[in-house]
Amino acid sequence: QSVLTQPPSASGTPGQKVTISCSGSSSNIGSNTVHWYQQLPGTAPKLLIYDNNQRPSGVPDRFSGSKSGTSASLAISGLQSDDEAVYYCAAWDDSLNGLFGGGTQLTVL
Amino acid sequence: EVQLVQSGAEVKKPGESLKISCEAFGYSFSSHWIGWVRQMPGKGLEWVGVLHPGDSATRYSPSFQGQVTISGDTSINTAYLLWRSLKASDTAIYYCARASTITTFNTWGQGTLVSVSS
Numbered sequence: 360q361s362v363l364t365q366p367p368s369a370s371g372t373p374g375q376k377v378t379i380s381c382s383g384s385s386s387n388i389g390s391n392t393v394h395w396y397q398q399l400p401g402t403a404p405k406l407l408i409y410d411n412n413q414r415p416s417g418v419p420d421r422f423s424g425s426k427s428g429t430s431a432s433l434a435i436s437g438l439q440s441d442d443e444a445v446y447y448c449a450a451w452d453d454s455l456n457g458l459f460g461g462g463t464q465l466t467v468l
Numbered sequence: 469e470v471q472l473v474q475s476g477a478e479v480k481k482p483g484e485s486l487k488i489s490c491e492a493f494g495y496s497f498s499s500h501w502i503g504w505v506r507q508m509p510g511k512g513l514e515w516v517g518v519l520h521p522g523d524s525a526t527r528y529s530p531s532f533q534g535q536v537t538i539s540g541d542t543s544i545n546t547a548y549l550l551w552r553s554l555k556a557s558d559t560a561i562y563y564c565a566r567a568s569t570i571t572t573f574n575t576w577g578q579g580t581l582v583s584v585s586s
Contacts, residue, residue, distance in 0.1 A: 361512070391571070394571065396513070396573070398513075403563055403576040403577065403579055404505075404563070404565075404573075406572065406573060409568075409572045409574070410572070415574060447513050449513075451571040454530075455527055456515060456527060456528065456530065457515035457518070457527075457529070457570075457571050458515060459505075459512060459513040461512050462512040462513065
């Protein structure tokens with residue numbers, strides 16, 4: 360069981376907005392920034408959001424991140440079929456190691 | 469272009485040793501943390517540890533401390549993940565990734581499949 364808790368699944372229809380949550384504690388999300396990764400089937404993960412709400416170049420502005428206290432969220436608006444992937448949150452922990460959430464499988468219906 | 473190229477798939481027996489590699493291109497290898505991430509079959513991502521090649525500093529997840537060793541060779545811009553005695557439970561895909569900060573993996577290798585079976 361991961362220290363960062365994500366729902367195992369989420370779904371939406373094309374064009375909808377979907378939000379994925381990530382819950383941690385004061386030693387990780389509460390005191391460090393949160394990052395989000397997208398893993399398409401059969402591929403390596405890709406950095407989607409860093410430092411809570413920053414997008415690397417090339418990531419569409421349909422993807423956005425936020426953080427409040429010991430929780431964070433990834434929002435995907437204008438859902439598209441090729442957004443179907445597993446999404447992971449990640450954060451540093453003050454015990455001096457990195458953490459990933461368990462991952463959320465997003466299905467586009 | 470920043471790129472990480474990992475060594476090929478490995479098939480090993482329990483108790484054997486193994487070192488897999490990750491060669492970096494297109495940036496100053498010594499200046500950035502580089503890490504390893506495990507993905508067991510059908511499972512999520514697990515943070516193994518990171519190395520700063522410039523001063524050989526390392527950080528390991530408690531789950532992997534003492535089980536693997538992360539090292540690097542700045543003369544050939546290559547990071548390594550070493551096992552001294554493999555277990556069947558080490559079967560997984562291992563990704564290397566460059567970190568823009570110690571926690572932000574912004575470039576990933578293609579992954580190395582390690583299969584351990586008797």
